[in-house]
Amino acid sequence: MSLVVSGLSISIGGTLVVDDISFSxxxxxxxxxxxxxxxxxxxxxxxxxxxxxxxxxxxGSILYQDRELVGLRDRDFxxxxxxxxxxxxxxxxxxxxPLRRLGAQMTAALRIxxxxxxxxxxxxxxxxxxxxxxxNPESIVRAYPxxxxxxxxxxxxxxxxxxxxxxxLVADEPTTALDVTVQAEILDLFRRLSEEGGTSLIFITHDLxxxxxIADRMIVLDGGRVVEQGSVTSVLRNPQHPSTRxxxxxxxxxxxxxxxxxx
Amino acid sequence: xxxxxxxxxxxxxxxxPRHRSWVIRLLRHPTGAVSLGVIAIVCLAAAVxxxxxxxxxxxxxxxxRWLAPSGAHLLGTDAVGRDTLSRLMLGARVTVVVATVAxxxxxVCGTVLAVVxxxxxxxxxxxxAVLIDxxxxxPTLLIAMMLAASFGGSTAVVIVAVGISNGVNIARVLRxxxxxxxxxxxxxxxxxxxxSKPGILWRHILPGVTPVFIVQLSLTAALSILAxxxxxxxxxxxxxxxxxxxxxxxxxxxxxxxxxxxVVWPGLAVTITVLAFHLLGDALREVTDPxxxxxxxxNRAMRQLRTLVGPR
Ligand SMILES: Nc1ncnc2c1ncn2[C@@H]1O[C@H](COP(=O)(O)OP(=O)(O)OP(=O)(O)O)[C@@H](O)[C@H]1O
Ligand SMILES: [Mg+2]
Numbered sequence: 001m002s003l004v005v006s007g008l009s010i011s012i013g014g015t016l017v018v019d020d021i022s023f024s025x026x027x028x029x030x031x032x033x034x035x036x037x038x039x040x041x042x043x044x045x046x047x048x049x050x051x052x053x054x055x056x057x058x059x060g061s062i063l064y065q066d067r068e069l070v071g072l073r074d075r076d077f078x079x080x081x082x083x084x085x086x087x088x089x090x091x092x093x094x095x096x097x098p099l100r101r102l103g104a105q106m107t108a109a110l111r112i113x114x115x116x117x118x119x120x121x122x123x124x125x126x127x128x129x130x131x132x133x134x135x136n137p138e139s140i141v142r143a144y145p146x147x148x149x150x151x152x153x154x155x156x157x158x159x160x161x162x163x164x165x166x167x168x169l170v171a172d173e174p175t176t177a178l179d180v181t182v183q184a185e186i187l188d189l190f191r192r193l194s195e196e197g198g199t200s201l202i203f204i205t206h207d208l209x210x211x212x213x214i215a216d217r218m219i220v221l222d223g224g225r226v227v228e229q230g231s232v233t234s235v236l237r238n239p240q241h242p243s244t245r246x247x248x249x250x251x252x253x254x255x256x257x258x259x260x261x262x263x
Numbered sequence: 264x265x266x267x268x269x270x271x272x273x274x275x276x277x278x279x280p281r282h283r284s285w286v287i288r289l290l291r292h293p294t295g296a297v298s299l300g301v302i303a304i305v306c307l308a309a310a311v312x313x314x315x316x317x318x319x320x321x322x323x324x325x326x327x328r329w330l331a332p333s334g335a336h337l338l339g340t341d342a343v344g345r346d347t348l349s350r351l352m353l354g355a356r357v358t359v360v361v362a363t364v365a366x367x368x369x370x371v372c373g374t375v376l377a378v379v380x381x382x383x384x385x386x387x388x389x390x391x392a393v394l395i396d397x398x399x400x401x402p403t404l405l406i407a408m409m410l411a412a413s414f415g416g417s418t419a420v421v422i423v424a425v426g427i428s429n430g431v432n433i434a435r436v437l438r439x440x441x442x443x444x445x446x447x448x449x450x451x452x453x454x455x456x457x458x459s460k461p462g463i464l465w466r467h468i469l470p471g472v473t474p475v476f477i478v479q480l481s482l483t484a485a486l487s488i489l490a491x492x493x494x495x496x497x498x499x500x501x502x503x504x505x506x507x508x509x510x511x512x513x514x515x516x517x518x519x520x521x522x523x524x525x526v527v528w529p530g531l532a533v534t535i536t537v538l539a540f541h542l543l544g545d546a547l548r549e550v551t552d553p554x555x556x557x558x559x560x561x562n563r564a565m566r567q568l569r570t571l572v573g574p575r
Contacts, residue, residue, distance in 0.1 A: 049455055075459070082457035089455075094448035099470050109456035160456055 002027040007060035019224040030201040032215030040224040050077035082109030086161035090173040092154035096145040103141030109164040128159040151182035208251035288550040295546030301539035309355035318346035357507035365425040365487035372430025377437035403428040411499040429483040444471035474551035485540035
C-alpha cells in the first residue's frame with residue numbers, strides 16, 4: 001500500500017472541514033476524489049503535502065510508504081514535496097510566478113532535490129516540456145507565463161509537479177479552468193504520465209464525466225465526510241447517496257456536450 | 264496513445280517574444296531617462312568637486328561680494344565673495360552622500376522590519392506591527408530634532424533620522440505586499456515543489472515586491488535630500504563651516520530681497536534634484552509594473568501605436 005489515509009480530520013478555526021475520512025491508494029493506481037464545492041477536497045489534497053494554512057488542525061494519520069506525514073515538521077515535509085509527492089492546482093493563471101521563466105519554474109523541484117549544472121537544468125527543462133507536450137520546447141522554456149496560453153501554462157505546471165519524478169501525483173481540479181478540448185488533452189496527458197512512470201494519481205474533481213475517463217476507484221466527499229466509495233463504474237452504475245446521484249445527473253446533463261477522449 | 268508533440272488545438276509555432284529588462288526600459292522611458300540624467304549630473308558634480316572646482320569654494324574675496332552671474336563667476340558670488348557654482352558643487356557631495364546612505368539605511372531597516380514583521384513568530388511579529396504604527400506617527404523632522412538635541416546637529420543625524428523614518432515607511436508599504444505575494448498560488452505551488460521557506464523569500468517574495476521597493480527607494484532619496492536641506496536650513500544638519508545646499512539657503516535667505524539670485528541657485532538645485540528622484544520613482548513604477556509592460560513595449564504610446572497598426 002502506497003498511501004493510507006485513516007481517520008483524517010482537519011479543522012480550521014473550530015469548524016471541521018474534513019471529518020474522519022479514510023482511503024488508500026495502492027502504488028500505480030489512479031484514484032478519484034469527487035464532491036460538491038466546499039466538500040473538503042482541496043483541504044484533503046493540501047494535507048497530503050503539508051500545505052494547509054497555519055491555523056489548520058490536523059488529526060488522524062497519513063501513511064505514505066509507511067512513513068507518517070501528519071505532524072511532520074515543515075522542513076522534513078519539504079524533502080517529501082516534489083520529490084515523492086507532487087501536486088497540480090486548479091488555476092493555471094496563477095500557479096506560475098509571472099517573474100520567472102517557464103523553464104526555471106518547471107525544474108524547481110529537480111534543482112532542489114538534486115544537484116544540477118545550469119546546462120543539465122536547461123536540458124531537463126526542454127525534456128520536461130517535450131514530455132508534457134509543449135510546442136517548441138527549446139524556445140518555450142525561455143518564455144514567461146504571460147506569453148503562453150492557459151492550456152500551455154497548465155502543462156508547464158504539470159511539468160513542475162512531475163519534474164523530480166514523484167511516485168504520487170495529486171491533481172486538484174487541474175482541468176476545471178480550461179475549455180473542453182484542452183481539458184481532454186490534459187486528461188490524456190495525466191493518463192499517459194501515470195502509465196509511463198507507474199505513478200499513482202489522485203485526481204480531484206467535481207465532474208463525474210471527467211473522473212470516469214481517468215480514475216479506477218473513487219470516494220465521494222460531502223460536507224467533509226466520505227459518503228460513498230468503490231470502483232468508478234460501480235458507483236456510476238448504482239449511486240447510493242443523494243449527493244452522488246446529483247453528481248451523476250449533472251454528468252449526464254453535460255455528457256452530450258463533451259467530446260469524450262475515450263469511453 | 265497520444266503523441267508527446269504539440270497538441271493540435273494550441274497555437275504553434277511558439278516564438279518567445281523579446282523580454283527587455285526593466286533597466287533598458289527605464290533608459291528608453293522619456294522622464295525616466297531625463298531624471299536619471301539629472302541625477303547623473305549631480306553625482307558627477309560631486310565627484311568632480313574633489314579634483315576641480317572653478318574657484319576655491321571656501322576662499323572669501325572682499326572685492327567680489329554679491330557679484331551677478333558673469334563669464335568669470337557663472338552663477339555669481341555670495342556675501343563673502345565665494346563662487347556660487349563651486350559651493351553648489353561642494354554641496355552636491357553632501358546631497359549625494361545623504362541620499363545614498365540614508366536610502367541604503369532605509370532599505371535595510373524597511374526590508375528587515377517588513378520581513379521579520381510578516382514571517383517570524385507571533386511574539387515578534389505583533390510588537391513590530393505596533394512599532395511601525397507608532398514610529399509612523401513621528402515625522403522625520405521631529406526624529407532629527409530629538410537626535411540633534413542629544414548628539415548635536417550633523418549630517419549623520421540627518422542620515423539616521425531620514426533612514427529610520429523612511430525605513431519604517433517602507434516597511435509599512437512592503438508588509439501588505441509581502442503578505443499578498445506570500446499568499447499567492449504560485450508560492451504555494453513552489454512550496455509544493457519542495458522549495459524551503461528561505462528559498463521562497465529569496466526567489467519569489469523579494470523579487471515580487473521589488474517594483475514597489477525601488478519606487479519607495481527613489482522617493483526616499485527625494486525625501487532625504489529635502490530633509491537634509493530643511494534640517495541644515497534650520498541648523499540641525501550640516502555644520503555651518505560645510506557647504507550643503509540647505510546651508511547655502513540658510514546663509515542667503517536674509518538677503519533674498521536684495522540678491523534673489525543667490526537664493527534661487529541652491530533652491531533650484533534642491534528642487535530639480537528632488538523632482539528628478541520623484542519622476543524617477545514614477546518612471547520606475549511604470550517600467551517595473553508587469554501589467555504595464557507585459558507586451559515588452561517601451562512605453563504606452565508605442566503600444567497604442569502598435570494596436571492601431573495591428574499585430575506584427
Ligand atoms: N483558509 C480557510 N479558513 C477557513 N475555512 C476554510 C479555508 N479554506 C477553506 N475553508 C473551508 O473548508 C471547506 C472545504 O474547502 P475546500 O477548499 O476543501 O473545498 P473543495 O471541495 O475543494 O471545493 P471546490 O470544489 O470549490 O474547490 C469549505 O467549507 C471552506 O469554507
Ligand atoms: Mg478546491
